[in-house]
Amino acid sequence: MRPYRTTPGRIIGKTILAFAGFMAVFPLAWTALNSLKNNVDIITRVPRLVFTPTLDNINYIIGRDSVMTGLYNSIIACGFAVLIGVVLGLPAAYAVARYPNRWAGDIQFFVLSLRFLPPVAVAIPLMVIWLQIGLYDTLPALIVTYSLLTISVIMWLAIPAFQAVPKEIEEAAFVDGYGAYSVFWRIALPVAARSLIGAVAFSFVLVWNEFLIALMLSSSNAKTLPIVASELSQQGMNVPWGILNASVVLLSLPPLLFLGVLSGFLNSVFRQKKT
Amino acid sequence: MRRRSSLPVTFLVPTLAILLVLSMVPTLYAIVIALQNRELSSSDYSWVWLSNFIDLFADRRFLNAVWVSVKWEVVTVVATMVVAIGLGVLMFEVASPRLRNVYCLLFIIPVLLPRVSAAFVWKFAYHPLYGIATYPYRLITGGLIFDPLSKPSTALFAVASVDVWQWGLFFAVIVLKLLETLPPQPIEAARLDHASRWQIHAYVTLPMLKAPLISLMFVKMIESLRSFDLIYVMTRGGPGVATETLDMYAFSQGFIESGKVSYASAMAVLMMIATVITFTMLWKRVQA
Known part of the structure; x- marks a missing residue:
């Protein structure tokens, strides 16, 4: 790259970028700050940066049964759905990537097209079905429904990941007498692991953040954390804002834990394209 | 050489069978429900065939919801792409490699947030x-x-700004990565011809990235269909019906206001048909 001189345009560009970077995190940081405030420090016309911090909001959130149940439900529902997605999605993706057949294109399109389905269109009939079977408002119903999401997303992202594994390595393993299955287990999975972990993390974030289906498929027992958090606000402004802010922070933490993994995943996807 | 193996069958068939069942059962059942007159409050129902659909087209609130959904789709997709390309090019031009990494990390944060969280953050x-x-x-x-x-x-734009905050910044990272994958020679050649930096991007780099950018837009169009969480938390479709998109209206018909599950399902079926047809056609074009 040729170095450029410092021009007014460059300074403006840098300022815009810095502002965008600020905008990316500031609203969230402000919410996190508010979760440490007493109500008097939040309900002010002029935003307050200096205040006496309190842990009351966070303690209240952690001490509430509904929040803890929501957290538990979210972890179980997302955990199992992702597990099913891994067990069913990864082998299928490998088969599409490595054993080309006439339908490979159609299969990929089918998997993608599941993402076109409006969530309402899936949630309404499923609600009626689960009600009739007697599984409405249970975690198994949620897990099965989420599996549709996780399997298809993991498949979609894992196909290119498996295709990026150098064919020569697999061929060499075949020559050494490995069977098709052990090539998958011992060669393809470990070599593609980095990208695959990214794909799995992505599917977890997707179902963790899911709202509409959880809202329609649960009424009391199976509510996930996003539903519980949204209900806190329905009690209007009577709920101290600090508590609401604290629940938003709790809800946002798990996906942010994957920030490193997912940005590494992005990098590896584009490095593959380059070569 | 790869010998014939049972692997493709054992790996593919169970997964595809499960995906087919999980997707076709609700889809077909949605159509069945749409042809009946089920309500949440009672378990009795009868077949009314197309009358739900006929009612929909006389329902001004439904037509409003269609219009709001179209506006939402256009506003969020266009704004996201403009923000993404603008910031992506800016990062490419003025940020050092170290700074680029910092921005990339920062710009991914909003999209990772649950929509419910993002909606609350901005509602406050x-x-x-x-x-x-x-x-x-x-x-x-x-x-x-x-x-x-x-x-x-302003309500629709205020909610849309949250969507763009999440996706526009994220896509800026992808645009930057795409720019970084381009070979340097055409850019250098344009520089030797005294093209300005903006001309280089307008006439050289962005046209070279046309195909991936269109795919990116395609992804955003699909993701924009999922507006429900933001709208539900921030405005509930209000003020009045100013931000009532189709999924919001279907939800309130089916579950909040009247419990008319079949009516809501008829709406969902129409949405499904519209999106599947549109996106299948777009996909074939993108691929071609």
Whole structure:
């Protein structure tokens, strides 16, 4: 790259970028700050940066049964759905990537097209079905429904990941007498692991953040954390804002834990394209 | 050489069978429900065939919801792409490699947030009296009140801004990565011809990235269909019906206001048909 001189345009560009970077995190940081405030420090016309911090909001959130149940439900529902997605999605993706057949294109399109389905269109009939079977408002119903999401997303992202594994390595393993299955287990999975972990993390974030289906498929027992958090606000402004802010922070933490993994995943996807 | 193996069958068939069942059962059942007159409050129902669909086209609130959905789709997709390309090119031009990494990390944060969280964060920020985003306005005007979420003319844009905050910044990272994958020779050649930096991007780099950018737009169009969480938390479709998209209206018909599950399902079926046809056609074009 040729170095450029410092021009007014460059300074403006840098300022815009810095502002965008600020905008990316500031609203969230402000919410996190508010979760440490007493109500008097939040309900002010002029935003307050200096205040006496309190842990009351966070303690209240952690001490509430509904929040803890929501957290538990979210972890179980997302955990199992992702597990099913891994067990069913990864082998299928490998088969599409490595054993080309006439339908490979159609299969990929089918998997993608599941993402076109409006969530309402899936949630309404499923609600009626689960009600009739007697599984409405249970975690198994949620897990099965989420599996549709996780399997298809993991498949979609894992196909290119498996295709990026150098064919020569697999061929060499075949020559050494490995069977098709052990090539998958011992060669393809470990070599593609980095990208695959990214794909799995992505599917977890997707179902963790899911709202509409959880809202329609649960009424009391199976509510996930996003539903519980949204209900806190329905009690209007009577709920101290600090508590609401604290629940938003709790809800946002798990996906942010994957920030490193997912940005590494992005990098590896584009490095593959380059070569 | 790869010998014939049972692997493709054992790996593919169970997964595809499960995906087919999980997707076709609800889809077909949605159509069945749409042809009946089920309500949440009772278990009796009868077949009414197409009357739900006929009612829909006489329902002005439904037509409004279609219009709001189209507006939402256009506003969020266009704004996201503009923000993404603008910031992506800026990062490519003025940021050092170290700084690029920092920005990339920062710009991914919003999209990772649950939509419910993002919606709350901005609902607080847009609060007319105590919000941080409305504070500059209060400061400049000496305490006038601006409530973007409860004015019909601004509500949709206020909610859309959250969507763009999440996706526009994220896509900027992808645009940067795409620019970085380009070979340097055409850019150098354009520089030797004294093209300005903006001309280089307008006439050389962005046209070279046409195909991936169109795919990116395609992804955003699909993701924009999922507006429900933001709207549900921030405005509930209000003020009035100013931000009532199709999924919001279907939800309130089916579950909040009247419990008309079949009517809601008819709406969902129409949405499904429209999106599947549109996106299948677009996909074939993108691929071709």
